[in-house]
Amino acid sequence: MSETKATHSSSAHEPDSGSTRRDFLYLSAASMAAVGAGSVGWAFVDSMNPAQDTLAMASTEVDLAPIEIGQSITVMWRGKPVFIRHRTANEIETARTVDVSALRDPQQDSDRVKKDEWLILVGICTHLGCVPVGQKSGEPRGEYDGWFCPCHGSHYDSSGRIRKGPAPKNLAVPDYQFLTDTSVRIG
Amino acid sequence: MGSGPREDFKNPVVNWIDERLPVFTLMQKEYGVFPTPKNFNYFWNFGAIAMVVLVTMIVTGIFLAMNYTAHEDMAFDSVERIMRDVNYGWLLRYIHMNGASMFFIAIYIHIYRGMYYGSYKKPRELLWILGVLILVLLMATAFMGYTLPWSQMSGWGATVITSLFSAIPLVGDSLLTWLWGGFSVDNPTLNRFYALHYLLPFVICAVVFLHIWALHVTGSNNPLGIEPKGPQDTLPFHPYYTMKDSFGICVFLVFFAFMVFFAPNYLNHADHYVPFDPLVTPQHIVPEWYFLPFYAILRAVTFDIGIPLTKIVFIEAKLGGVLAMFGSIALLGFMPWLDTSKVRSAKFRPMYKLALFGLVAAFVALGIAGAKPAEGLWLYVSQVSMAYYFAFFVVILPMLGKIEKTKPLPGSIHEAVTAKAK
Numbered sequence: 001m002s003e004t005k006a007t008h009s010s011s012a013h014e015p016d017s018g019s020t021r022r023d024f025l026y027l028s029a030a031s032m033a034a035v036g037a038g039s040v041g042w043a044f045v046d047s048m049n050p051a052q053d054t055l056a057m058a059s060t061e062v063d064l065a066p067i068e069i070g071q072s073i074t075v076m077w078r079g080k081p082v083f084i085r086h087r088t089a090n091e092i093e094t095a096r097t098v099d100v101s102a103l104r105d106p107q108q109d110s111d112r113v114k115k116d117e118w119l120i121l122v123g124i125c126t127h128l129g130c131v132p133v134g135q136k137s138g139e140p141r142g143e144y145d146g147w148f149c150p151c152h153g154s155h156y157d158s159s160g161r162i163r164k165g166p167a168p169k170n171l172a173v174p175d176y177q178f179l180t181d182t183s184v185r186i187g
Numbered sequence: 188m189g190s191g192p193r194e195d196f197k198n199p200v201v202n203w204i205d206e207r208l209p210v211f212t213l214m215q216k217e218y219g220v221f222p223t224p225k226n227f228n229y230f231w232n233f234g235a236i237a238m239v240v241l242v243t244m245i246v247t248g249i250f251l252a253m254n255y256t257a258h259e260d261m262a263f264d265s266v267e268r269i270m271r272d273v274n275y276g277w278l279l280r281y282i283h284m285n286g287a288s289m290f291f292i293a294i295y296i297h298i299y300r301g302m303y304y305g306s307y308k309k310p311r312e313l314l315w316i317l318g319v320l321i322l323v324l325l326m327a328t329a330f331m332g333y334t335l336p337w338s339q340m341s342g343w344g345a346t347v348i349t350s351l352f353s354a355i356p357l358v359g360d361s362l363l364t365w366l367w368g369g370f371s372v373d374n375p376t377l378n379r380f381y382a383l384h385y386l387l388p389f390v391i392c393a394v395v396f397l398h399i400w401a402l403h404v405t406g407s408n409n410p411l412g413i414e415p416k417g418p419q420d421t422l423p424f425h426p427y428y429t430m431k432d433s434f435g436i437c438v439f440l441v442f443f444a445f446m447v448f449f450a451p452n453y454l455n456h457a458d459h460y461v462p463f464d465p466l467v468t469p470q471h472i473v474p475e476w477y478f479l480p481f482y483a484i485l486r487a488v489t490f491d492i493g494i495p496l497t498k499i500v501f502i503e504a505k506l507g508g509v510l511a512m513f514g515s516i517a518l519l520g521f522m523p524w525l526d527t528s529k530v531r532s533a534k535f536r537p538m539y540k541l542a543l544f545g546l547v548a549a550f551v552a553l554g555i556a557g558a559k560p561a562e563g564l565w566l567y568v569s570q571v572s573m574a575y576y577f578a579f580f581v582v583i584l585p586m587l588g589k590i591e592k593t594k595p596l597p598g599s600i601h602e603a604v605t606a607k608a609k
């Protein structure tokens with residue numbers, strides 16, 4: 001009995017003698033260090049995420065009353081442009097009659113609006129983030145009567161869906177709520 | 188480092204310091220008597236030139252920083268103030284602005300030199316990889332510097348390039364928000380880019396130090412691509428190459444000065460003098476010339492990669508472009524293992540030489556196509572050039588080692604040099 005004890009304590013000092021109490025100490029010390037470094041590291045990483053005041057500015061209210069049928073306006077929301085288009089009956093009609101299954105990012109027009117005549121979109125091309133043109137009268141609206149992105153040539157339709165060009169997704173629909181019939185809160 | 192036996196210096200002050208901290212012994216060993224192949228040509232100047240440009244960028248950058256304000260409302264005006272009101276501010280900025288281009292000219296030639304003469308091969312693989320790392324850091328530094336004037340080009344260039352990360356599946360969008368510190372390229376983005384733009388050049392200095400350290404372990408390659416066999420093949424670095432490098436640096440500085448004084452905005456874009464407007468993208472956004480070949484690769488992938496004739500897609504076109512772009516740089520790092528030939532220098536490799544000229548042609552074609560709209564003929568040009576670029580690394584390089592008949596190598600550097608002199 002005393003013999004086994006002696007071999008055990010001497011082998012504990014040899015690095016290659018299987019798992020010992022010392023290995024356990026090394027392992028637990030190393031994992032504590034890793035957990036410690038990780039939790040402090042997270043503070044640094046997370047400090048680069050949007051700050052509280054940036055998040056607090058995250059909603060915008062818009063009065064829709066002055067926007068005529070066929071007109072569009074651009075408002076700023078979270079530092080990005082939001083397109084609000086008062087669609088004509090014709091625009092709604094063409095957006096509705098598209099064969100959705102043939103689209104790159106299949107989505108019904110009715111899933112993209114809350115009220116048919118008001119199309120509200122984040123005006124950021126889903127390719128690499130340029131602002132498509134087509135808001136002002138006279139600007140090119142692309143081949144599908146919506147928006148055209150000049151950066152690498154993406155065409156969006158009158159529902160803001162991607163129809164042609166490199167962008168993978170439809171223009172995003174932000175979270176929004178109608179406060180009254182003519183005013184809306186985005187975000 | 189330098190703690191072995193040392194010889195005394197005559198100057199007592201130098202000697203006193205050197206006994207305690209052997210910096211003079213170190214310099215004497217690494218830059219004084221350092222044995223250097225005696226057959227260098229002018230391609231070997233560009234490492235020293237790049238180093239001079241790095242120091243120039245750091246010095247002008249620090250003095251610009253004394254007058255620059257990193258805030259969305261003030262950045263553009265502070266750069267204009269540097270141009271108009273700060274004494275010699277125009278000079279500092281034009282040196283810094285053109286210096287970035289000079290840096291890339293020097294680095295691209297330096298890399299081409301390494302490829303032509305096979306400097307990436309054993310035993311210099313790690314030296315080469317450190318070089319590729321410097322290129323990547325340089326690209327990041329220049330990209331972030333370009334956002335600092337907060338012009339239309341700054342803001343939209345930053346938007347397009349950071350948006351590349353949104354192509355990453357699942358985490359892309361959160362990663363992008365994290366990079367921006369908001370929901371678009373905005374004031375937090377400008378601030379962090381400034382902090383990193385200040386930091387990265389010093390990281391580059393550290394990697395350059397490792398690069399030189401590794402160089403001084405293996406010694407330099409040379410135009411023949413054969414190792415020096417003894418003292419008859421080498422010269423002490425000083426005065427021979429200190430002189431030759433100084434001469435090359437002077438010639439390069441003449442060109443640099445010409446650009447700064449006579450064509451400071453030749454490589455610039457008019458939209459770089461219009462303040463950033465997050466609601467309006469300029470009609471033509473084009474990156475700086477040194478990014479054009481990679482930008483062309485990014486845009487050349489216009490097709491999804493998946494199973495043909497089905498709707499199954501593994502890699503969307505957007506992600507494919509991003510992978511191709513980063514892959515094109517990463518491939519450089521694998522060159523030492525992709526190239527299976529025993530012979531280093533293209534002088535003795537007729538087929539490799541042709542293939543490499545093809546690569547240069549493809550790179551230039553990509554650069555030209557990168558500045559044009561990605562459609563029609565130009566799209567086709569970028570796709571063909573991109574195909575060649577990748578084929579060069581993954582098909583041609585490994586294959587040449589097997590099929591190429593190389594020319595006989597000279598017995599030694601000395602033999603080749605004296606044979607030429609006769």
Ligand code: HEM
Pocket residue numbers: 241244245246247248249251252255266280283284286287290325328329330332333334335336384385388389391459
């Ligand atoms: C690897 C070295 C460096 C490179 C390649 C580089 C590149 C650039 C570039 C391309 C610009 C935009 C110039 C323009 O369009 O106006 C810029 C701007 C700037 N850089 Fe650097 N830079 C380097 C080092 C530094 C360092 C060490 C500092 C020190 C703080 C610095 C401070 C600045 C400042 C304050 C600006 C804004 C003013 C301006 O635009 O002229 N840079 N840098």
Ligand code: FES
Pocket residue numbers: 125126127128129130149150151152153154165166167
């Ligand atoms: S960013 Fe719109 S097409 Fe590329």
